[in-house]
Amino acid sequence: MKALELTGPSTFAVVEKTAPVPGANEVVIRVKACGICGSDIHGMDGSSGRRIPPVVMGHEASGVVEIVGDQVTGFAPGDRVTFDSTVFCGQCDYCQQGRVNLCDNRQVMGVSCSEFHRDGAFADMVMCPAHICHQLPEGLSFEEAAFAEPVGVALHAVNRSGASAGQTAVVIGSGLIGLLVIQALKAAGCSEIIAFDLDDTRLELARQLGATMAVNSRASDALDQATGQLGGKADHAFEVVGATPTVNLAIELVKKGGGVTLVGNLAPEVQLPLQKVVTGELTIYGSCAISGEYPAALTAIANGDIAVKPLITASVAIDEAADWFAKLKSADQPYLKVLVCPE
Ligand SMILES: [Zn+2]
Numbered sequence: 001m002k003a004l005e006l007t008g009p010s011t012f013a014v015v016e017k018t019a020p021v022p023g024a025n026e027v028v029i030r031v032k033a034c035g036i037c038g039s040d041i042h043g044m045d046g047s048s049g050r051r052i053p054p055v056v057m058g059h060e061a062s063g064v065v066e067i068v069g070d071q072v073t074g075f076a077p078g079d080r081v082t083f084d085s086t087v088f089c090g091q092c093d094y095c096q097q098g099r100v101n102l103c104d105n106r107q108v109m110g111v112s113c114s115e116f117h118r119d120g121a122f123a124d125m126v127m128c129p130a131h132i133c134h135q136l137p138e139g140l141s142f143e144e145a146a147f148a149e150p151v152g153v154a155l156h157a158v159n160r161s162g163a164s165a166g167q168t169a170v171v172i173g174s175g176l177i178g179l180l181v182i183q184a185l186k187a188a189g190c191s192e193i194i195a196f197d198l199d200d201t202r203l204e205l206a207r208q209l210g211a212t213m214a215v216n217s218r219a220s221d222a223l224d225q226a227t228g229q230l231g232g233k234a235d236h237a238f239e240v241v242g243a244t245p246t247v248n249l250a251i252e253l254v255k256k257g258g259g260v261t262l263v264g265n266l267a268p269e270v271q272l273p274l275q276k277v278v279t280g281e282l283t284i285y286g287s288c289a290i291s292g293e294y295p296a297a298l299t300a301i302a303n304g305d306i307a308v309k310p311l312i313t314a315s316v317a318i319d320e321a322a323d324w325f326a327k328l329k330s331a332d333q334p335y336l337k338v339l340v341c342p343e
Pocket residue numbers: 037038039059060149150
């Protein structure tokens with residue numbers, strides 16, 4: 001089979017590999033679409049320590065079951081599926097509580113680090129445990145289904161926050177995940193959703209997808225625009241960048257007693273306005289990956305609550321993918337999602 005292998009820092013080769021043979025509880029999936037994630041772009045130069053070459057990246061995929069191990073029940077060749085980016089054990093205390101994203105034995109598809117190595121789905125075939133797979137709703141295209149992972153990330157963030165109908169929210173950062181958080185908040189019935197970003201193209205998309213107002217953070221009156229629209233501050237703030245200025249903006253815009261959900265983690269450390277958090281009794285939530293939101297994500301995409309087609313920048317063949325990694329890395333354009341489609 002063909003695979004796009006990361007062979008060195010930011011260096012790729014399309015290689016021929018032997019197709020995986022499933023263990024008793026594993027399935028082999030013929031990949032139809034796999035999204036390039038921001039974590040692949042940031043990790044491919046080796047700086048995150050999570051993409052140690054050689055590795056086949058790719059954890060946002062959909063495809064058709066090709067072979068199943070002899071203990072697998074619930075999946076058969078021909079099934080249209082996606083899979084959880086987290087390989088969880090199902091046994092540890094966190095898994096028992098349903099918090100599979102915190103699994104003590106957590107591995108991630110398409111990630112290679114000092115603790116484990118899992119080849120991902122920038123390839124004709126990918127292998128994973130059957131228990132992390134999900135059947136696709138009828139009629140959902142493979143390209144849309146490849147968004148189950150990022151949509152799940154957005155739904156998980158909104159679940160963490162507890163945001164509910166009639167409440168107000170600000171979303172700091174309107175990249176791919178931010179645009180999905182905005183739609184998840186809209187689906188949850190939030191009455192005001194204010195999007196922030198530095199890029200006007202993304203802000204326009206944020207407005208089209210459900211933001212009640214979109215504010216360029218560079219504007220000198222950015223804060224006033226938001227508080228004017230809200231008639232004060234928001235019940236919830238979502239930070240989808242991961243840097244000191246954006247974390248501070250999120251905290252600045254949330255009302256006393258409100259919640260700040262941190263999704264972005266570009267910088268390993270940020271400065272926090274401690275007194276505002278303490279005296280305002282803000283609740284800070286970290287939100288990581290997905291914890292059971294896959295079925296809801298697939299349903300939301302299938303029924304149109306969350307639109308993903310406007311987020312597709314390009315669908316490309318495996319041979320073109322390396323060029324797109326370079327383009328996405330240089331980031332001189334507000335690209336959103338690039339899907340690698342092996343066939
Ligand atoms: Zn991802």
